[in-house]
Amino acid sequence: MRLHGTMRVNEKGHLEIGGCDAVDLVRVFGTPLYVLDEALFRENCRLYRVAFARGGGGVLYAGKALLTLAVCRLVEEEGLGLDVVSGGELYTAVQAGFPMDRVYFHGNNKTADEVRMALSAGVHRFVCDSFDELDLLSRLALELGKECNLLLRLTPGIEAHTHDYIRTGQIDSKFGLAIPNGQALEAVRRCLERPALKLRGLHCHIGSQIFELEPYADAARILMEFARQVRDVTGWVIEELDLGGGLGIYYSPGDDPPAVETLAETIFGAVAQAAASEGLPIPKVLVEPGRSIAGPAGTTLYTVGTVKEIPGVRTYVAVDGGMGDNPRPALYGARYEACLANRMNGRLDTLAVSLAGRCCESGDLLIRQADLPPVRVGDVVAVSCTGAYTYSMASNYNRFPRPAMVLVRDGSAELIVRRESYADLIRNDIVPVRFRTRQA
Structure with missing residues (x-):
């Protein structure tokens, strides 16, 4: 071993x-x-924080990988944000005293109670997955007198080379809104029409236990091209680009994961090139590692x-x-x-x-x-x-x-x-x- x-x-x-x-x-x-x-968990957090800080990016630890009160404290002390996907994960973060201005709330079927909890707690960003969720966020934000800052989760049509159960970037997925069929653009329009919703950026997640970095670069290019199309149609300009997590780790012989620094270089390079090509400002880049830290x-x-x-x-x-x-x-x-x-x-x-x-x-x-x-x-x-x-x-x-x-x-x-x-x-x-x- x-x-x-x-x-x-x-x-x-x-x-x-x-x-x-x-x-x-x-x-x-x-x-x-x-x-x-503890030492290795902290070291992995620092590798990400340092690698992505160089390009002005941010790192959100994916709580679904492992989340306890103590883990929340470790993540907070290491300066990372937190990605939660349920009311239970959010409740854990709240009870741990994790700063809500560093929390992003994911999930493809958030309940009304979960949304109310998140709005009341002051969650920094919602990552919205569907038209129905847009309706729910808008209604509850107005009801509570809150502003709902959000990212739209999109499916870029990328199939990462990993197990079928942990692929999420392809169009045929329970997650996200598809770009090719016009759903993504319609979601942007609906966000911009609703005063309680503030669209801050775009998100995608292409899968888990990924060893090849080119799909991350492809996803960055596709989302930046879409951001340019949105700007041309609506005038909205992207502020944040969240490319999810999924970097693989070594489990057994044959596994050869790339270094975190290489991941960061690949993503920043692709985003900068795409921004220049599309005539857009470079957005803040976010990633959401979980497995590769814990x-x-x-x-x-x-x-x-x-x-x-x-x-x-x-x-x-x-x-x-x-x-x-x-x-x-x-x-x-x-x-x-x-x-x-x-x-x-x-x-x-x-x-x-x-x-x-x-x-x-x-x-x-x-x-x-x-x-x-x-x-x-x-x-x-x-x-x-x-x-x-x-x-x-x-x-x-x-x-x-x-x-x-x-x-x-x-x-x-x-x-x-x-x-x-x-x-x-x-x-x-x-x-x-x-x-x-x-x-x-």
């Missing part, structure tokens, strides 16, 4: 993260356990419960977690690397080993082909690069409680998410009155 951030192998032959021995973390906090490397900073620790060898076929190593705490492998075949955190120097087994979860699903395999030493019951398995879209997508399937999360730094570990209990699982359950009295 490739080591990331502050990971190292200590003198005991154990995996260490943030100066904390993984075996000690398991002893104190139990498993499954999400471990977040992903490499996260590791999940598990305890091995059973080792089942099928002679001549493979060995199934079952851990005390699985698709409940990380649905990505089952959902779209995501690949990961793993190691034995308590025996980092062990020689790798030559047999085929599958790392299996404990959910009652044959598809609950965390890693189909894991490179591990011969595994024993009680071993501690570490799966790397699980900081993004694991905790945020976790479920209680099979009534398994969701894991705890710790923040590690300089040899200390702090609990930032408590482990759910069985009592938490039934906290919202209600027994109908007719069932409450039972005959002896």
